[in-house]
Amino acid sequence: MTDNTQRPATGGISAPENLPTQYAPAEVEGQLYERWVERGYFAADAKSDKEPYTIVIPPPNVTGSLHLGHAFEHTLIDALTRRKRMQGHETLWQPGMDHAGIATQNVVERELAKEGKSRHDLGREAFTERVWQWKAESGGQISGQMRRLGDGVDWSRERFTMDEGLSRAVQTIFKKLYEDELIYRAERIINWCPRCLTAISDIEVEYQDDDGELVSIRYGEGDSSIVVATTRAETMLGDTAVAVHPDDDRYRHLVGTEIELPLTGRRIPVVADEHVDPEFGTGAVKVTPAHDPNDFEIGRRHGLPNLAVMDEHAVITAHGPFQGLDRLEARSAIVGALRAEGRIVAEKRPYSHSVGHCSRCKTTIEPRLSMQWWVKVGPLAKAAGDAVRDGSVTIHPKEMESRYFGWMDNMHDWCISRQLWWGHRIPIWYGPDGEVVCVGPDEEPPSGEGWHQDGDVLDTWFSSGLWPFSTLGWPERTESLEKFYPNSVLVTGYDILFFWVARMMMFGLYAMDGTPPFRTIALHGMVRDQFGKKMSKSFGNAVNPLDWMDTYGSDAVRFTLTRGANPGVDVPIGEDWVQASRNFANKIWNATRFAMMNGATVEGELPPAAELSAADRWILSRLNSVVAEVDAYYEDYQFSKLSETLFHFAWDEIFDWYVELSKTTFAKGGPAADASRRVLGEVLDVTLRLLHPVVPFVTETLWTTLTGRESVVIADWPAAVLVPGADAPNGFSDRAAEQEIGTVQQVVTEVRRFRADQGLQPGQKVPARLDLTDTPLAAHEDAIRQLLRLQPEGDRFAATATLPIAGATVALDLSGVIDVEAERKRLAKDLAAAEKEKAQTTAKLGNEAFLAKAPEPVKEKIRTRQATAEADIERITAQLAALPQR
RNA sequence: GGGCGCAUAGCUCAGCGGUAGAGCGCUGCUCUUACAAAGCAGAUGUCGCUGGUUCGAACCCAGCUGUGCCCACCA
Numbered sequence: 001m002t003d004n005t006q007r008p009a010t011g012g013i014s015a016p017e018n019l020p021t022q023y024a025p026a027e028v029e030g031q032l033y034e035r036w037v038e039r040g041y042f043a044a045d046a047k048s049d050k051e052p053y054t055i056v057i058p059p060p061n062v063t064g065s066l067h068l069g070h071a072f073e074h075t076l077i078d079a080l081t082r083r084k085r086m087q088g089h090e091t092l093w094q095p096g097m098d099h100a101g102i103a104t105q106n107v108v109e110r111e112l113a114k115e116g117k118s119r120h121d122l123g124r125e126a127f128t129e130r131v132w133q134w135k136a137e138s139g140g141q142i143s144g145q146m147r148r149l150g151d152g153v154d155w156s157r158e159r160f161t162m163d164e165g166l167s168r169a170v171q172t173i174f175k176k177l178y179e180d181e182l183i184y185r186a187e188r189i190i191n192w193c194p195r196c197l198t199a200i201s202d203i204e205v206e207y208q209d210d211d212g213e214l215v216s217i218r219y220g221e222g223d224s225s226i227v228v229a230t231t232r233a234e235t236m237l238g239d240t241a242v243a244v245h246p247d248d249d250r251y252r253h254l255v256g257t258e259i260e261l262p263l264t265g266r267r268i269p270v271v272a273d274e275h276v277d278p279e280f281g282t283g284a285v286k287v288t289p290a291h292d293p294n295d296f297e298i299g300r301r302h303g304l305p306n307l308a309v310m311d312e313h314a315v316i317t318a319h320g321p322f323q324g325l326d327r328l329e330a331r332s333a334i335v336g337a338l339r340a341e342g343r344i345v346a347e348k349r350p351y352s353h354s355v356g357h358c359s360r361c362k363t364t365i366e367p368r369l370s371m372q373w374w375v376k377v378g379p380l381a382k383a384a385g386d387a388v389r390d391g392s393v394t395i396h397p398k399e400m401e402s403r404y405f406g407w408m409d410n411m412h413d414w415c416i417s418r419q420l421w422w423g424h425r426i427p428i429w430y431g432p433d434g435e436v437v438c439v440g441p442d443e444e445p446p447s448g449e450g451w452h453q454d455g456d457v458l459d460t461w462f463s464s465g466l467w468p469f470s471t472l473g474w475p476e477r478t479e480s481l482e483k484f485y486p487n488s489v490l491v492t493g494y495d496i497l498f499f500w501v502a503r504m505m506m507f508g509l510y511a512m513d514g515t516p517p518f519r520t521i522a523l524h525g526m527v528r529d530q531f532g533k534k535m536s537k538s539f540g541n542a543v544n545p546l547d548w549m550d551t552y553g554s555d556a557v558r559f560t561l562t563r564g565a566n567p568g569v570d571v572p573i574g575e576d577w578v579q580a581s582r583n584f585a586n587k588i589w590n591a592t593r594f595a596m597m598n599g600a601t602v603e604g605e606l607p608p609a610a611e612l613s614a615a616d617r618w619i620l621s622r623l624n625s626v627v628a629e630v631d632a633y634y635e636d637y638q639f640s641k642l643s644e645t646l647f648h649f650a651w652d653e654i655f656d657w658y659v660e661l662s663k664t665t666f667a668k669g670g671p672a673a674d675a676s677r678r679v680l681g682e683v684l685d686v687t688l689r690l691l692h693p694v695v696p697f698v699t700e701t702l703w704t705t706l707t708g709r710e711s712v713v714i715a716d717w718p719a720a721v722l723v724p725g726a727d728a729p730n731g732f733s734d735r736a737a738e739q740e741i742g743t744v745q746q747v748v749t750e751v752r753r754f755r756a757d758q759g760l761q762p763g764q765k766v767p768a769r770l771d772l773t774d775t776p777l778a779a780h781e782d783a784i785r786q787l788l789r790l791q792p793e794g795d796r797f798a799a800t801a802t803l804p805i806a807g808a809t810v811a812l813d814l815s816g817v818i819d820v821e822a823e824r825k826r827l828a829k830d831l832a833a834a835e836k837e838k839a840q841t842t843a844k845l846g847n848e849a850f851l852a853k854a855p856e857p858v859k860e861k862i863r864t865r866q867a868t869a870e871a872d873i874e875r876i877t878a879q880l881a882a883l884p885q886r
Numbered sequence: 887g888g889g890c891g892c893a894u895a896g897c898u899c900a901g902c903g904g905u906a907g908a909g910c911g912c913u914g915c916u917c918u919u920a921c922a923a924a925g926c927a928g929a930u931g932u933c934g935c936u937g938g939u940u941c942g943a944a945c946c947c948a949g950c951u952g953u954g955c956c957c958a959c960c961a
Contacts, residue, residue, distance in 0.1 A: 019920095021921070207957095207958095228961075230961060275959080280961070285961050286961075294959045294960085295959095297959085353960090399891075402889075402890065403956070406957070410958095495956095498956095531897075531898075532897095532898065566900080569891095569892095569899090572898050573898095574898080574910085576909090576911085579910090580909060582923065583924085584923095586921065587920090587921065587923080587924085589920085590923095591921075592920085593920055594921080597920075644900080644908075655920090749927090752927065753927060753928085756914080759915075789918060847941060848941085850942070852941075853940090853941050854904075855904090858942095861905085862904080
């Protein structure tokens with residue numbers, strides 16, 4: 001769709017005089033969003049001929065609400081898709097949510113606990129029903145918040161990982177993996193959360209240093225005794241060996257013998273194993289195969305029994321005085337008992353060591369031997385690594401690749417079964433005679449006496465790994481799947497590179513016959529507070545982005561986040577910065593308002609180059625450069641750069657100079673004013689379109705008012721700026737005009753500085769007289785007078801000094817009103833700076849090595865600097881000489 | 887224990903081989919008819935330390951110090 005096919009805007013603010021002097025974001029944002037949705041701007045059509053552009057949302061948890069991290073990620077995705085939409089792509093921003101197995105089950109269980117019930121009181125079916133009910137009532141508040149942010153997602157395609165369709169996808173791939181022998185069942189040591197009562201995968205374990213106590217315990221008696229050290233004394237009840245290094249002479253004589261395990265009356269063997277580090281501690285380690293992953297491996301190598309002494313709640317089950325104690329009670333009880341027997345030979349307290357915690361509830365993980373389902377990741381991870389290695393998928397920023405490879409190349413098999421009720425139930429049925437049957441989506445499960453389904457559900461990341469294609473209808477070959485797979489880019493935080501990205505890569509390549517789920521992975525950083533500290537609820541520095549959006553507008557929040565977004569780098573954000581962004585929005589608002597009140601227009605062709613003033617040509621030339629810069633930054637995911645570029649171009653160049661210069665032109669009227677009105681309209685039109693992906697709301701209001709067209713959402717993305725009559729088919733460029741306006745700026749700034757230094761009031765009468773006759777600035781005399789607020793015709797003064805700034809002559813009155821000493825001081829400072837600059841450049845140009853080796857453009861630059869310094873010295877010396885003598 | 891990153895203005899960060907930048911904060915002056923959520927002007931840095939490469943280093947190399955993150959089975 002192009003601009004001229006758009007209908008005129010209806011309703012809302014349509015005339016500049018209706019725009020209030022201050023921008024009030026809250027009043028317009030909500031209505032604009034609903035209008036966009038109603039008009040179907042965000043709907044993606046699988047039948048379209050346009051080139052597709054697809055991004056899937058990293059699905060937020062149903063339990064979640066929008067925090068700044070989401071706001072950040074969504075802003076980046078939204079900006080990318082909005083731009084592509086304007087560029088004429090068939091754009092899909094796929095929304096949806098994740099069922100978040102453990103997290104959601106925990107929330108609902110907590111709710112039940114308030115009623116004094118547990119999930120077991122309800123039973124499996126009623127409990128899951130209850131979760132669905134919870135989801136319907138309070139889950140998914142995030143979608144309302146996404147609307148507030150302005151996320152241009154296709155709501156008609158919203159998906160949930162527990163939807164029927166997505167569940168079919170889960171079952172389908174499970175069966176495929178099972179049949180390819182990439183899913184298997186095995187008894188291993190897994191990470192067990194004794195509070196959630198489920199296994200969790202390695203990456204769901206968070207390690208942190210905890211203070212513990214390292215006790216050294218003497219096993220056995222006399223010459224055949226061995227001292228072992230442990231932080232987990234309670235597991236000794238399950239010890240089935242002591243291990244030493246095979247080459248350790250201290251213990252060589254004991255290998256193969258049995259020694260007494262204290263408190264139990266059992267005798268356990270001493271085994272030799274390479275895993276033991278003879279340098280650490282006493283060089284002897286107790287072996288508890290049922291409660292430690294390393295010990296399990298040692299046990300397997302030596303055929304040791306696995307003796308479990310704790311149940312799923314981490315309560316001791318071993319017969320004896322410790323039965324019924326939980327692991328911590330048991331630990332101190334056992335240490336006490338050992339001490340009483342004189343078995344404790346050393347204690348080190350506190351002893352800081354790394355302990356695993358459940359990422360969901362922070363409970364200390366208990367390694368536990370149990371039967372679980374696993375994905376054999378070897379071949380899948382290999383393919384996922386290769387896809388990046390061979391360049392079919394690229395990672396931004398590139399430094400993150402090494403992390404990705406490090407993970408993919410060393411991935412352990414993935415434990416996918418969870419002892420939960422909320423999630424995709426494992427499609428495995430067991431028969432009365434030990435049969436195991438995997439049931440596909442359209443198959444009848446076996447029935448009859450003794451058949452039952454596996455009670456576990458799948459890891460929540462199993463279904464989110466299918467997200468890039470399950471949301472498009474897979475396993476069916478739908479039109480949407482054909483059109484929108486693979487996704488164009490994945491935008492997500494580096495923190496879930498392994499949780500999520502790795503899984504999508506493996507499953508995508510596997511399910512889609514080697515086609516990766518996306519071509520590019522663009523990783524962003526984490527949002528932090530204004531001091532660079534991690535935001536967390538417990539630390540009290542977490543911010544609710546909705547509060548800021550209410551106060552300053554969604555655009556302000558979005559612009560702040562984008563402005564801080566360097567690829568892969570964390571983003572600090574503080575309220576001051578949101579305020580600054582709001583000020584920017586207000587500035588755009590007022591500048592556009594001014595332009596419209598002065599008749600700026602987008603109607604008709606741009607006037608031919610010959611009819612444009614230097615200022616017009618300058619700003620159009622700059623506009624053309626900015627369009628190109630912004631495009632380049634978008635292609636490289638340099639959000640910070642593109643926002644910064646637009647911010648400075650709009651404020652420093654358009655608003656501070658072009659708009660100010662145009663005031664004089666408008667006041668004069670005539671054809672020059674008409675030309676300028678058209679140029680100002682053009683510049684704002686293009687700039688608003690460039691800004692729209694980042695600040696959609698304020699640009700929509702202003703652009704529709706300025707142009708009278710339907711919506712900037714469906715406007716064309718700006719292309720090269722073309723001016724009739726200018727021989728510049730790839731975009732208008734006018735270096736001479738840029739230089740000329742640069743000189744005007746220099747003169748005006750110089751005089752302003754003089755006046756500020758002199759403390760001269762603007763109301764005070766004409767302290768400077770301009771004589772620009774026969775200079776290139778003659779044409780700008782009126783504008784300069786206006787900018788300096790000089791009287792149209794100043795009196796002549798007796799004592800004057802001239803400032804030969806780039807050929808212009810500014811005559812300054814130095815009689816009477818000025819502070820001669822202050823001026824002398826200022827000039828002396830400037831003179832010193834200029835002389836230093838001259839000395840530096842002269843030294844450089846006198847350096848033979850420099851002249852021989854430096855490239856020509858650099859030398860040219862230095863020569864220019866030298867010339868400028870010399871001119872400055874001449875000028876300042878003249879000014880000093882002209883100062884009244886006393 | 888490995889791997890990766892970072893140290894630049896009071897704060898948060900750009901710059902990554904040719905005169906030190908931005909936003910906020912700070913100091914003056916100004917209600918100039920788009921905007922005081924503004925305008926104009928200004929101050930502020932031996933670019934962590936030490937060496938090296940180069941005509942030239944904030945930028946490249948080495949070492950050091952400090953700091954952050956990721957991974958890892960050290961009892």
